[in-house]
Amino acid sequence: QSVLTQPPSASGTPGQRVTISCSGSSSNIGTNYVYWYQQLPGTAPKLLIYSTNQRPSGVPDRFSGSKSGTSASLAISGLRSEDEANYYCATRHASLSGVVFGGGTKLTVL
C-alpha cells in the first residue's frame, strides 16, 4: 500500500479535461514539492511536472500540476489518445526518509 493515494483508474474522451488526485500527509505532500511522471507501456517513466506546478521543456501546456494542503492534482486538458498511460505522483517523505510514489493511475482515453 502506497503512502500517497491515487485513484487506480481515470478516463475521459478526446478533448475533455481530466484530473488525477494524489493524497498524502503533512509529512510528505504537505511540506515538499510534488512531481508527476507519465509512463507509457513498456517504457521508462517520463517527468511531466516538477516542483509541484512546473513543466519541463517539451511537455505541452495541456498538463498542469497544483497542490492544496496535503493533496496534489494533475490536470490534463484537451485530452488526446496519446495521453493514455499510467501517471504517478511522487514527493519526499520526512519520517520515512526517502522518495515516495503514489500507486499510479491508469488513464484511459475512450
Add this chain to the structure above:
Amino acid sequence: QVQLVQSGAEVKKPGSSVKVSCKASGDTFSSSTISWVRQAPGQGLEWMGGIIPILGTTDYAQKFQGRVTITADESTSTAYMELSSLRSDDTAVYYCAREWGIAVPGLNLSGMDVWGQGTTVTVSS
C-alpha cells in the same frame, strides 16, 4: 543531451546478489543525484535509494536498508546498485534516474528528469 545507459538483463538464483550499473553520458554526473527505482511486473514505481556522487552520500528506503548498496564511480560517471539476498519478489525492472542538483533524492527541484532504459532482473530457482 544527458543519457543514462544501464547494464543488461540478469537472471539470478534466490539468495544471491545482483549488481546493476548506470553510466551517464555528458559532464553532469558531478552535479547530479542518482536514484534507483524498481517496478515489479504489473505494479507501480518503488524508490529504493539514491546517491550524490560528488559527496558519496547515500540515502536508502527503509524497506531496503541492509540489503541494498548504492555506489558511484566519478571517474567513469557510473552508478551502481547492488541488491543482496534476492527473493522471487525482487523480480522487477530496475531503473536509474537523475535529478539535477546535489540535495538528497526528492529535494532537488528538477525532479527525476532523465531515466535509464531499465534493467530486468529475474529471480528464479
